[in-house]
Amino acid sequence: MVSVLKASGERVPFEEQKLRLSLLRVGAYEALANKIVEEVVRVLYDGMSTREIYRIAFRLLRQKSRALSAKYHLKRAIMRLGITGYPFEKYVAEIFRHKGYQSKNNQIIKGHCVNHEVDVVSNNKNKYIFIECKYHNFQGKKCELKIPLYVKSRFLDIAQEQKSILSENLEMWLVTNTRFTSDATQYGRCAGLHLMAWDYPAGNGLKEHVETSGLYPITCITQLTKSELAILFEKNIVLCQSILDDPSVLEKMRFSSERKASVVEQCRALLNDS
Incomplete structure (x- = not known):
């Protein structure tokens, strides 16, 4: 079985169906998706990088439709919201704005012990959401456990001060453009810290938010x-x-x-x- 090299350095078996579904998901018709898969398989070799596979598929898709290729480019487009990370923070604010919240970037919020700069503050009449954005400029980089631990400690200081002021419910979020480690997601679930990544939570990650809302x-x-x-x-x-x-x-x-x-x-x- 031919294996391919992911950005993280992990080698995994090449799956034709996974590539085919990624093409169909962005709107490619079945015959086109099959043709692109066939071309990739024709040049595939053991240890080929997933980046090279993407480049081949993207080039063939772009020859047929710029709109479809732009959708297929989405994951890398999210990665290009850097390198400072500030555009990514603006983008996250737009996501929550689309969900019906008022959103502001880079707000100084008083904590119990110290003041904190929060990347995004979103609110409606019932809820306040404090959001920390963690941007990575390398696709294979994951948010490790230490990041939600740090974010949670900051938010606890804020919550201790703000719960006495705000009657609305408070939520704490950590959003990244890549992925979380399994320890990080386990901690998030246990600690009540909402996490969002490229494909997490399943069916409700960044990818799905863009595809369903049109926030390209x-x-x-x-x-x-x-x-x-x-x-x-x-x-x-x-x-x-x-x-x-x-x-x-x-x-x-x-x-x-x-x-x-x-x-x-x-x-x-x-x-x-x-």
Whole structure:
């Protein structure tokens, strides 16, 4: 059996069906998905990296549809919300805003012992949510137990002070763009710390939130350069929808009319297919 090398360094058996389902999930029709799988199998060798498999599948998918390839690019697009991590924090705020909460970034919250800077504070009339965002710029890096332990200790200090002030329920969240170790998830469940990662909780992770809400980050638009993304991040633009809402932001970046139209069309196609 042919094995492939994951970003974490782990070797696992290659699964044709897993690749096929990942293509079908983003909207590829069955014949196209099968064709791409066949091409990957044709060039597959023992020890091939999952990154190289992704590149082949992405290239073939992009030849057929930019919108589908942008969706397939989603995991890596989330990884591009860095390297400072601040764009990722803005993105998480947008997720909770879409869920019906008012959200603010980088708030100083008084704790019982010291003040704390909280990455995202979200609230509605019934609940306050304090969210710590942990961004990793390497896909194979996982959030280990020490991170939720540290986050929980900060939130306990905040909760001790704020519960006497707020009548609303308080929730504590830790959100990462990669994954948690099994110890970290076990601790989260036991300690009452809500965790969200790329595919955790099962069926309700970052991936599902994007796919069901259409909150595609601008990093899905592969023709945008790093410097252009940095400018958009500075303007607090992290969503493709924001470009559709105000395409003039691209004119201010001195995009040609043709390039502006291309970026807008890719955003529109991506959201229309979601």
